[in-house]
Amino acid sequence: MAENPSPAPAGEHFAEVVVDVAAVRANAAALRERVAPAALMAVVKADAYGHGLLPCARAALEGGATWLGVAQPAEALALRAAGIEAPLLTWLYPPGGDLEPLVRARVDVSVSSQWALEEVVAAARAAGATARVHLKADTGLCRGGASRQEWPDLVRASAKHAAEGAVHVVGVWSHLASSDVPADAANAEQVAAFEEALGVAAAHGVEPEVRHLANSAATLTNPASHYDLVRCGLALYGLTPVPDLAAPADLGLVPAMTLSAFLALVKRVPAGSRVSYGGTYTTRTDTTLGLVPLGYADGVPRSASGSGPVLVAGRRRNVAGRVCMDQFVVDLGSGPDAVAAAAGDRAVLFGPGAAAGRPQEPTAQDWAEAAGTISYEIVSRLGARVPRRWTGERA
Incomplete structure (x- = not known):
C-alpha cells in the first residue's frame, strides 16, 4: 500500500489533549442536582486531574459547584491569583510551609494535627487575620486526619484559638477508604466514626458550617454520607468511580x-x-x-x-x-x-x-x-x- 501523507492541521502538534469544558459544566450541574440540598465541592487538584486547573474550575462553578478543593497550597493561590473568589480548601502541606499567603487570600486550610494548628495560628497572627480551617478526622483511611485518640485534644485546642479569634472552624471532614465498593462494611463504619467525631466537636462547642465526607463514589452511591457538602473529583470529569457497577452514561456523566x-x-x-x-x-x-x-x-x-x-x-x-x-x-x-x-x-x-x-x-x-x-x-x-x-x- 502506498503511503499518502495527510499533514496534521496547521497549528496542531503531533498529539493533543482536548478537554470539553462544557462536559465539565454539565457534569457539575448533574452532580449538584443529585446531592441537593448538599453543596458541591469541585476537586481540581493535580491540574484538575490533568484537564486544566483554571478552565475546569471556572466551568465547575458555572455548573453549580460552590466550593473548590485542591491538595497543594500553590494550586489554591493560583486560583486566587486568577480572580476566583469561591470558597476554596487546601489540605496537604508539611511543617514549616508558608501559610500566611493562604490566610491573606482567605483560602481554607485543613488541620489534622496540633503542629498544623499551631502553624496556622502563627500565620493568622502574622497576617493580622482570622484563618479559616477545616478540622480533619481520620475515620478509618489511616492517611491524613487526626486519630480517634488525638481528635479530642485537636478539637479542644481549635476551640480555644477560635475563642481568641485566631481561627474560624469552617468545616469538619474526613475521607472514605472503600466508597468504590458500596457494599463494604467499612463505609458504614466510617460514617459512624465521623458521627462520633462530630459529637466530640459539638461537645467542645465547635459547630462547623459544613461537614463533608463523600468523594465521587460516595456521592453517587451513598446518600447517607452527603452531609452538607460533597467533594467530587473524578466524576466531575465524566469518569466513573465505580466502573464495576456503572459506566459514565449510566450515571448521567460525559467524559x-x-x-x-x-x-x-x-x-x-x-x-x-x-x-x-x-x-x-x-x-x-x-x-x-x-x-x-x-x-x-x-x-x-x-x-x-x-x-x-x-x-x-x-x-x-x-x-x-x-x-x-x-x-x-x-x-x-x-x-x-x-x-x-x-x-x-x-x-x-x-x-x-x-x-x-x-x-x-x-x-x-x-x-x-x-x-x-x-x-x-x-x-x-x-x-x-x-x-x-x-x-x-x-x-
Missing part, C-alpha cells in the same frame, strides 16, 4: 477529555516481523503498521503494552508490542480487515466513547483496564509536552 495523535509513519512489513523492543509481538501475515508518536514519557502506560486500545479510521486496534518512551506501534492489518490509514491520520487513544454516542471509541477506563490501573491515573499522568486545547468555554 471531558480526548487524547489523540497523528500517525507519524505507516508502512508495510512481511509476516514474521518482530515489532518494538524485545520482539514481544510478531506479525502473523504481511501487514501494515502505524506509528503513534506518544509513549510513556507522555503518560501512556508501558504496562498497556500489547493491550492498549486505539481508534484509527473508525476501527479499533491494540498496541502491538511494547510502548516506548516516545512512540508505540499499532497493527493496522491486511486484506479485508485492514484499516485504511496514512501518515498524518488521527489515532484516538481515548475519548468519551459510548457516553457521546461513539461506541467504538476507547475510553480512559479501557486504558485503565489494559494497564491494570484506574482511570484517575490515566488522565492525570499525561505529560506536559502533549498540548492541551479547551472547547466549550463560555465567552
Whole structure:
C-alpha cells in the first residue's frame, strides 16, 4: 500500500489533549442536582486531574459547584491569583510551609494535627487575620486526619484559638477508604466514626458550617454520607468511580477529555516481523503498521503494552508490542480487515466513547483496564509536552 501523507492541521502538534469544558459544566450541574440540598465541592487538584486547573474550575462553578478543593497550597493561590473568589480548601502541606499567603487570600486550610494548628495560628497572627480551617478526622483511611485518640485534644485546642479569634472552624471532614465498593462494611463504619467525631466537636462547642465526607463514589452511591457538602473529583470529569457497577452514561456523566495523535509513519512489513523492543509481538501475515508518536514519557502506560486500545479510521486496534518512551506501534492489518490509514491520520487513544454516542471509541477506563490501573491515573499522568486545547468555554 502506498503511503499518502495527510499533514496534521496547521497549528496542531503531533498529539493533543482536548478537554470539553462544557462536559465539565454539565457534569457539575448533574452532580449538584443529585446531592441537593448538599453543596458541591469541585476537586481540581493535580491540574484538575490533568484537564486544566483554571478552565475546569471556572466551568465547575458555572455548573453549580460552590466550593473548590485542591491538595497543594500553590494550586489554591493560583486560583486566587486568577480572580476566583469561591470558597476554596487546601489540605496537604508539611511543617514549616508558608501559610500566611493562604490566610491573606482567605483560602481554607485543613488541620489534622496540633503542629498544623499551631502553624496556622502563627500565620493568622502574622497576617493580622482570622484563618479559616477545616478540622480533619481520620475515620478509618489511616492517611491524613487526626486519630480517634488525638481528635479530642485537636478539637479542644481549635476551640480555644477560635475563642481568641485566631481561627474560624469552617468545616469538619474526613475521607472514605472503600466508597468504590458500596457494599463494604467499612463505609458504614466510617460514617459512624465521623458521627462520633462530630459529637466530640459539638461537645467542645465547635459547630462547623459544613461537614463533608463523600468523594465521587460516595456521592453517587451513598446518600447517607452527603452531609452538607460533597467533594467530587473524578466524576466531575465524566469518569466513573465505580466502573464495576456503572459506566459514565449510566450515571448521567460525559467524559471531558480526548487524547489523540497523528500517525507519524505507516508502512508495510512481511509476516514474521518482530515489532518494538524485545520482539514481544510478531506479525502473523504481511501487514501494515502505524506509528503513534506518544509513549510513556507522555503518560501512556508501558504496562498497556500489547493491550492498549486505539481508534484509527473508525476501527479499533491494540498496541502491538511494547510502548516506548516516545512512540508505540499499532497493527493496522491486511486484506479485508485492514484499516485504511496514512501518515498524518488521527489515532484516538481515548475519548468519551459510548457516553457521546461513539461506541467504538476507547475510553480512559479501557486504558485503565489494559494497564491494570484506574482511570484517575490515566488522565492525570499525561505529560506536559502533549498540548492541551479547551472547547466549550463560555465567552
